[in-house]
Amino acid sequence: MARNEEASAAVAAYLRQHESKRLLRFITCGSVDDGKSTLIGRLLHDSKLLLDDQLAALQSDSLRFGTQNGEIDFALLVDGLSAEREQGITIDVAYRFFGTDKRKFIVADCPGHEQYTRNMATGASTAELAVVLVDARKGLLTQTRRHSYIASLLGIRHVVLAVNKMDLVGYDQAVFDGIVDGYRELAAQLGIHNVVPIPVSALKGDNVLALSPAMPWYRGPALLGHLEEVDAADDARDIGFRMPVQWVSRPDQNFRGFAGTVAAGEIAPGAGVVALPSGRRSRVARIVTADGDLARAGAGRAVTLTLADEIDISRGDVIAAASDPPQVADQFAAHVLWMGEQPLLPGRSYWLKIGARTVAAQITEIKHKVDVNTQKQLAAKHLELNEVGYCNLYLDEPIAFEAYADNRELGGFVLIDRQDNATVAAGTIDFALRRAANIHWQHVDVDQAARARIKGQQARCLWFTGLSGSGKSTIANLVEKRLLAAGHHTYLLDGDNVRHGLNKDLGFTDEDRVENIRRVAEVAKLMVDAGLIVLVSFISPFRAERRMARDLFADGEFLEVFVDTPLEVAEKRDEKGLYAKARAGLIKNFTGIDSPYETPEAAEFVLDTGENTAEALAERLAAAVLRAD
Ligand SMILES: Nc1ncnc2c1ncn2[C@@H]1O[C@H](COP(=O)(O)OS(=O)(=O)O)[C@@H](OP(=O)(O)O)[C@H]1O
Numbered sequence: 001m002a003r004n005e006e007a008s009a010a011v012a013a014y015l016r017q018h019e020s021k022r023l024l025r026f027i028t029c030g031s032v033d034d035g036k037s038t039l040i041g042r043l044l045h046d047s048k049l050l051l052d053d054q055l056a057a058l059q060s061d062s063l064r065f066g067t068q069n070g071e072i073d074f075a076l077l078v079d080g081l082s083a084e085r086e087q088g089i090t091i092d093v094a095y096r097f098f099g100t101d102k103r104k105f106i107v108a109d110c111p112g113h114e115q116y117t118r119n120m121a122t123g124a125s126t127a128e129l130a131v132v133l134v135d136a137r138k139g140l141l142t143q144t145r146r147h148s149y150i151a152s153l154l155g156i157r158h159v160v161l162a163v164n165k166m167d168l169v170g171y172d173q174a175v176f177d178g179i180v181d182g183y184r185e186l187a188a189q190l191g192i193h194n195v196v197p198i199p200v201s202a203l204k205g206d207n208v209l210a211l212s213p214a215m216p217w218y219r220g221p222a223l224l225g226h227l228e229e230v231d232a233a234d235d236a237r238d239i240g241f242r243m244p245v246q247w248v249s250r251p252d253q254n255f256r257g258f259a260g261t262v263a264a265g266e267i268a269p270g271a272g273v274v275a276l277p278s279g280r281r282s283r284v285a286r287i288v289t290a291d292g293d294l295a296r297a298g299a300g301r302a303v304t305l306t307l308a309d310e311i312d313i314s315r316g317d318v319i320a321a322a323s324d325p326p327q328v329a330d331q332f333a334a335h336v337l338w339m340g341e342q343p344l345l346p347g348r349s350y351w352l353k354i355g356a357r358t359v360a361a362q363i364t365e366i367k368h369k370v371d372v373n374t375q376k377q378l379a380a381k382h383l384e385l386n387e388v389g390y391c392n393l394y395l396d397e398p399i400a401f402e403a404y405a406d407n408r409e410l411g412g413f414v415l416i417d418r419q420d421n422a423t424v425a426a427g428t429i430d431f432a433l434r435r436a437a438n439i440h441w442q443h444v445d446v447d448q449a450a451r452a453r454i455k456g457q458q459a460r461c462l463w464f465t466g467l468s469g470s471g472k473s474t475i476a477n478l479v480e481k482r483l484l485a486a487g488h489h490t491y492l493l494d495g496d497n498v499r500h501g502l503n504k505d506l507g508f509t510d511e512d513r514v515e516n517i518r519r520v521a522e523v524a525k526l527m528v529d530a531g532l533i534v535l536v537s538f539i540s541p542f543r544a545e546r547r548m549a550r551d552l553f554a555d556g557e558f559l560e561v562f563v564d565t566p567l568e569v570a571e572k573r574d575e576k577g578l579y580a581k582a583r584a585g586l587i588k589n590f591t592g593i594d595s596p597y598e599t600p601e602a603a604e605f606v607l608d609t610g611e612n613t614a615e616a617l618a619e620r621l622a623a624a625v626l627r628a629d
């Protein structure tokens with residue numbers, strides 16, 4: 001068994017042994033130079049709960065890599081990977097487990113550098129307390145601000161300000177007091193109300209495990225004592241019972257249970273509950289667990305509920321106290337921390353996962369971004385990796401939620417890229433935007449089928465995509481003529497033309513192209529609803545937006561036509577002289593030159609313009625559309 005697996009098996013056994021003790025999850029923030037790794041190493045070592053094999057490995061590693069002349073180098077305990085050791089920086093979140101007679105701990109050691117903001121956010125999202133390390137010689141730094149801001153953004157309400165390296169400032173109380181005053185001001189701005197400052201020397205062990213005689217002026221607790229005693233239980237607003245449904249358990253005809261982990265409040269058989277977003281009500285019949293039925297269950301407990309009535313509940317719904325249910329909405333103001341390598345583009349569709357629910361979502365507007373170092377608000381059109389934005393979010397379906405400040409499970413979400421399923425953001429809901437509540441879909445009696453029938457056709461969207469000069473307009477124009485000649489009602493939406501009117505405010509940045517395609521897709525949808533055969537001819541270079549357009553239509557209604565012309569050929573044609581200008585640097589963000597074109601992977605039609613004339617291709621396409629009627 002690899003060393004890591006052995007260690008995690010031992011940790012699991014250890015945690016089981018200490019099951020009855022209260023758990024504190026905390027993070028440490030600060031940089032390697034602040035002595036962060038040394039501090040955690042000392043906590044782990046001095047509390048004598050370091051696993052033996054880890055200690056043996058540590059001694060041999062200290063001789064090889066250590067920076068402490070062969071003494072045990074505690075920093076090596078937490079810097080897990082050899083690549084990190086060679087770089088001398090911690091690059092990932094390392095979780096450590098340790099315990100004392102009074103309490104057990106999980107500590108996430110988060111990297112300090114700005115490019116690791118996303119890693120820190122990952123660690124912070126489950127922690128109740130942050131130990132913020134400050135070097136007594138350097139005082140508060142930009143990174144202290146950044147770490148404290150991210151900690152507060154992710155709902156950490158308790159901070160230990162560990163002023164380290166007190167030995168190097170002669171254990172001077174004035175230095176400590178100065179740093180504490182500065183930090184209290186920062187904490188107040190960030191809304192962190194529980195700050196406990198402790199002067200320490202991680203290297204010497206002063207005030208880490210026991211109070212040090214070197215600082216008789218300090219009257220507070222030692223670090224470990226404080227961590228053992230602090231009551232960091234979520235002191236958020238008390239809310240009623242909530243449980244996101246992870247799955248519906250249906251082993252046979254007679255049993256139907258809803259399994260999940262209680263996110264807030266308490267539940268008992270007989271209690272009135274409501275399923276959201278549907279709003280159906282019932283009562284809890286049983287609380288089933290592997291160890292038998294329970295008389296009540298509270299937050300953190302995994303259970304299966306059975307209800308008195310047969311109501312329709314699916315995975316992702318929330319079962320909540322009927323007397324105090326959460327709100328349901330589809331638009332929010334939220335903070336978003338971007339973790340994707342590609343920037344966040346407003347208007348692009350992502351998956352949003354919250355509780356057990358996954359829905360399609362778009363950021364409709366970035367109100368501002370927040371400089372993580374200064375908390376200044378800056379204007380932004382997109383968000384880059386590790387940036388935080390305050391955004392409006394729109395979901396395709398309503399969800400039950402809580403403000404993140406009230407409940408992390410039902411107020412925290414991640415955004416997932418729809419192409420490659422990578423997690424690209426972590427977010428926290430602030431509040432619901434209520435605009436949607438007053439706008440209802442208006443029912444009309446004449447529908448698309450009726451409108452199309454009277455025209456003797458099936459309404460459709462033919463979506464042409466390809467490079468500039470690939471032949472989209474030429475072929476779409478010929479297809480429209482053929483369809484018209486066959487008595488069909490059509491409309492051609494061409495990028496060049498729409499950009500003169502509806503979209504004249506948009507240029508060619510990635511975010512403007514996303515918005516360009518969003519608008520034209522919505523227009524095409526209305527026209528298809530009007531019963532027309534709509535031809536759309538836009539470069540539409542991104543897969544995500546073509547996918548978004550496709551998703552607006554019913555099955556079979558959207559036909560993607562890839563006008564497949566290699567860049568060299570389109571560039572040689574250069575009817576409008578744009579490629580020459582782009583090559584000369586006179587036009588920026590030109591598709592194929594310095595802006596990407598993502599080739600379709602599953603277009604219904606691929607037109608090879610090298611092998612065929614425009615007429616032949618148009619003829620074939622029109623025939624295929626007419627045949628399908
Ligand atoms: N930077 C840059 N990149 C690409 N194209 C440019 C650019 N600047 C101007 N043009 C002209 O605009 C037409 C493309 O507009 P679209 O609306 O189809 O573009 S997009 O779908 O938003 O990518 C495109 O028309 P077509 O040649 O018909 O494709 C160009 O004539």
Ligand SMILES: Nc1ncnc2c1ncn2[C@@H]1O[C@H](COP(=O)(O)OP(=O)(O)O)[C@@H](O)[C@H]1O
Nearest residue numbers: 467468469470471472473474573609612613614
């Ligand atoms: N097989 C072909 N299919 C389409 N266009 C072709 C073909 N061969 C040459 N062309 C020429 O290429 C140019 C394509 O321009 P256009 O239709 O405006 O492209 P886009 O709308 O994609 O920018 C036209 O001048 C057209 O005559």
